[in-house]
């Protein structure tokens with residue numbers, strides 16, 4: 569007797585009770601229940617969009633989560649113990665998307681997304697949208713900055729009469745060759761750009777009044793198979809992108825231009841704060857390293873140092889104190 573061959577699938581979308589899985593080019597809706605979910609019941613969500621899974625013999629349930637090549641994740645915005653929020657697994661291209669105006673360009677968010685990609689060794693690029701709104705030419709300095717670091721930067725506008733068709737071609741080619749994720753503020757123009765690049769996609773577009781009220785137009789995250797090849801994940805938008813459990817020493821390595829200077833610092837353990845003979849501080853003073861990048865690095869480093877201090881405190885505690893730290897309500 570030959571073993572029935574177990575089929576593999578790709579997780580496209582996860583809803584409350586079911587998940588959408590692509591198997592042999594077809595879309596299946598499978599329950600979020602079964603062996604895998606029992607084994608990993610301690611995890612809030614054992615699956616992520618982009619995961620490869622193995623189905624059971626019936627082909628109607630997910631049995632096994634196949635190993636991830638990478639996972640783009642950030643620190644979940646919650647109180648207490650740090651938790652990871654996996655945005656997508658097995659992504660081959662991270663596209664940080666930021667608008668030139670409305671909402672204004674936010675370098676710290678861009679740096680967070682790019683850093684998240686560096687940590688997982690996922691290639692990344694920057695898309696600056698709404699170039700038609702950049703009347704004063706302020707976006708050009710950001711474009712130049714990220715290019716000088718070595719990132720590919722695409723400057724786009726989708727507005728009639730101002731379409732950046734040459735850039736569209738370049739981004740479209742990347743989308744068809746990759747499993748990409750678009751990451752940026754809500755209202756940055758991610759869905760509009762995708763609709764422009766991929767005929768027939770018709771993702772919902774947000775009105776600016778909705779966006780100002782903090783409403784997302786893209787409610788769920790879904791990995792969309794593209795006619796012509798590739799997959800793209802249009803995220804609802806992130807307001808912040810902070811690293812999950814990053815160490816103080818590791819922080820500099822997600823800023824390539826800062827890491828490159830470390831060998832020139834006087835101390836090998838230099839964290840580029842106030843150490844004598846620091847090549848990074850000198851480069852910031854001479855504007856070789858951009859102050860906004862250094863600010864993003866400093867914020868990340870401060871957080872890393874704070875949580876390292878907290879952990880060493882917790883590790884030094886005895887069990888009783890640690891439980892006490894959970895702050896039980898009187899009477900419970």
Ligand SMILES: Nc1nc2c(ncn2[C@@H]2O[C@H](COP(=O)(O)OP(=O)(O)O)[C@@H](O)[C@H]2O)c(=O)[nH]1
Nearest residue numbers: 698725726727754755756757758759760773774
């Ligand atoms: N002026 C201008 N507005 C744009 C451009 N791209 C998108 N928008 C507008 O920005 C708003 C948000 O777009 P949307 O694609 O929903 O943003 P998302 O939340 O990042 O997906 C909508 O009102 C779009 O019409 C652009 O290139 N130029």
Ligand SMILES: [Mg+2]
Nearest residue numbers: 758759785786
């Ligand atoms: Mg959208």
Ligand SMILES: [Zn+2]
Nearest residue numbers: 833838840846
């Ligand atoms: Zn230094």
